[in-house]
Amino acid sequence: xxxxxxxxxxxxxxxxxxxxxxxxxxxxxxxxxxxxxxxxxxxxxxxxxxxxxxxxxxxxxxxxxxxxxxxxxxxxxxxxxxxxxxxxxxxxxxxxxxxxxxxxxxxxxxxxxxxxxxxxxxxxxxxxxxxxxxxxxxxxxxxxxxxxxxxxxxxxxxxxxxxxxxxxxxxxxxxxxxxxxxxxxxxxxxxxxxxxxxxxxxxxx
Amino acid sequence: xxxxxxxxxxxxxxxxxxxxxxxxxxxxxxxxxxxxxxxxxxxxxxxxxxxxxxxxxxxxxxxxxxxxxxxxxxxxxxxxxxxxxxxxxxxxxxxxxxxxxxxxxxxxxxxxxxxxxxxxxxxxxxxxxxxxxxxxxxxxxxxxxxxxxxxxxxxxxxxxxxxxxxxxxxxxxxxxxxxxxxxxxxxxxxxxxxxxxxxxxxxxx
DNA sequence: GCATAAACCAACCGACCGGTCGGTCAATAG
DNA sequence: CTATTGACCGACCGGTCGGTTGGTTTATGC
Numbered sequence: 001x002x003x004x005x006x007x008x009x010x011x012x013x014x015x016x017x018x019x020x021x022x023x024x025x026x027x028x029x030x031x032x033x034x035x036x037x038x039x040x041x042x043x044x045x046x047x048x049x050x051x052x053x054x055x056x057x058x059x060x061x062x063x064x065x066x067x068x069x070x071x072x073x074x075x076x077x078x079x080x081x082x083x084x085x086x087x088x089x090x091x092x093x094x095x096x097x098x099x100x101x102x103x104x105x106x107x108x109x110x111x112x113x114x115x116x117x118x119x120x121x122x123x124x125x126x127x128x129x130x131x132x133x134x135x136x137x138x139x140x141x142x143x144x145x146x147x148x149x150x151x152x153x154x155x156x157x158x159x160x161x162x163x164x165x166x167x168x169x170x171x172x173x174x175x176x177x178x179x180x181x182x183x184x185x186x187x188x189x190x191x192x193x194x195x196x197x198x199x200x201x202x203x204x205x
Numbered sequence: 206x207x208x209x210x211x212x213x214x215x216x217x218x219x220x221x222x223x224x225x226x227x228x229x230x231x232x233x234x235x236x237x238x239x240x241x242x243x244x245x246x247x248x249x250x251x252x253x254x255x256x257x258x259x260x261x262x263x264x265x266x267x268x269x270x271x272x273x274x275x276x277x278x279x280x281x282x283x284x285x286x287x288x289x290x291x292x293x294x295x296x297x298x299x300x301x302x303x304x305x306x307x308x309x310x311x312x313x314x315x316x317x318x319x320x321x322x323x324x325x326x327x328x329x330x331x332x333x334x335x336x337x338x339x340x341x342x343x344x345x346x347x348x349x350x351x352x353x354x355x356x357x358x359x360x361x362x363x364x365x366x367x368x369x370x371x372x373x374x375x376x377x378x379x380x381x382x383x384x385x386x387x388x389x390x391x392x393x394x395x396x397x398x399x400x401x402x403x404x405x406x407x408x409x410x
Numbered sequence: 411g412c413a414t415a416a417a418c419c420a421a422c423c424g425a426c427c428g429g430t431c432g433g434t435c436a437a438t439a440g
Numbered sequence: 441c442t443a444t445t446g447a448c449c450g451a452c453c454g455g456t457c458g459g460t461t462g463g464t465t466t467a468t469g470c
Binding site: 017018019021022077100105107109110113114116117118122125132146148149150152159163164168171172173174175182190191192194196 | 222308326345346353376377380381390399
């Protein structure tokens with residue numbers, strides 16, 4: 001493994017666990033098994049290193065999304081559930097990256113959010129939307145809903161769960177014991193809706 | 206306004222915008238119009254100050270939720286939508302606090318998550334759950350769903366939107382132009398479900 | 411063997427960090 | 441008037457920060 005990769009790995013791990021500002025270059029160097037000066041041999045500044053970590057992490061996301069996206073061709077509810085389940089598994093496997101990106105979002109930097117939207121999530125969004133459109137045409141899904149809103153609702157379940165799980169676990173009389181079953185429950189709810197089925201529609205759109 | 210309050214205000218603002226570690230006591234003192242030493246006159250350490258900021262912010266959350274909770278007595282979908290809308294407005298009004306808490310969650314400290322669950326969100330969770338149970342008994346909502354899962358799904362929409370809105374806005378061919386209408390759309394979707402109504406149920410739970 | 415360049419590092423730098431200290435000042439109490 | 445007290449601050453502390461420098465080791469090509 002190259003020196004650069006070792007640095008990026010160590011930095012990614014530390015940054016995602018404690019945030020950029022709480023981690024020093026010294027620590028990163030130590031974790032990577034090199035000297036502090038060598039870090040600066042590969043990266044001009046701490047910020048450059050951080051940006052590189054974020055970029056590489058996003059590439060990672062992009063990669064798994066493509067993999068996720070490659071094989072969907074059905075338009076049954078089961079296929080949708082399968083997509084959702086695999087997306088959850090991938091997110092959980094890369095929880096550190098997810099946390100890093102989410103923390104970045106709490107800072108509200110619009111430029112980086114824009115980059116994320118265009119370079120990383122744009123692809124997943126477009127594909128998932130197309131998947132939902134097909135299901136609409138097949139009559140599996142309601143055709144009077146915006147597929148963009150639906151796509152985001154699906155993804156939001158997994159992201160949200162991963163972020164607030166420690167809280168959910170400790171809620172009073174909590175129904176949340178396992179994260180994966182929680183994800184399934186919430187997805188099922190989104191599919192079938194809260195409303196009693198044979199109840200007259202009170203609001204459309 | 207007392208010196209202590211001035212410090213807490215300044216610290217809360219700076220912490221929520223940039224995170225604890227990126228803000229120095231000097232900055233906080235300057236923003237509060239006092240000297241650095243005076244900050245330590247009121248708070249033993251930076252961490253004590255940070256904990257105080259988090260605690261006060263959470264008190265704020267608790268307060269508005271109680272206020273929100275006090276007057277719901279209906280069990281119609283419209284009442285639920287009203288609850289959701291007002292919850293969204295409150296969250297948006299206190300977006301800085303929400304960001305502070307969410308960033309805290311990305312660090313994955315289980316102790317603080319537990320404290321949040323028990324002291325802050327527990328009350329909101331219990332009430333919303335009771336609201337949903339009433340709606341179930343009235344036949345407005347499906348009775349075969351877990352009200353806890355439903356409650357969290359409702360809250361998740363607002364929290365998630367507030368966090369990832371800058372990304373959603375820049376998604377390719379995005380249907381998201383206004384945050385409040387996006388919240389309404391996602392809530393409506395949760396109520397009515399993705400599934401085509403007269404489609405046979407494929408999975409029940 | 412020798413030159414060249416990349417990889418690597420110990421030692422160092424000025425700036426700034428969280429935190430302390432000794433003290434001033436105004437208000438209040440007796 | 442004096443004693444006490446809490447709010448407040450300038451100056452300072454040890455230590456760490458991100459970053460630089462000057463140089464050694466290692467690998468490569470000829």
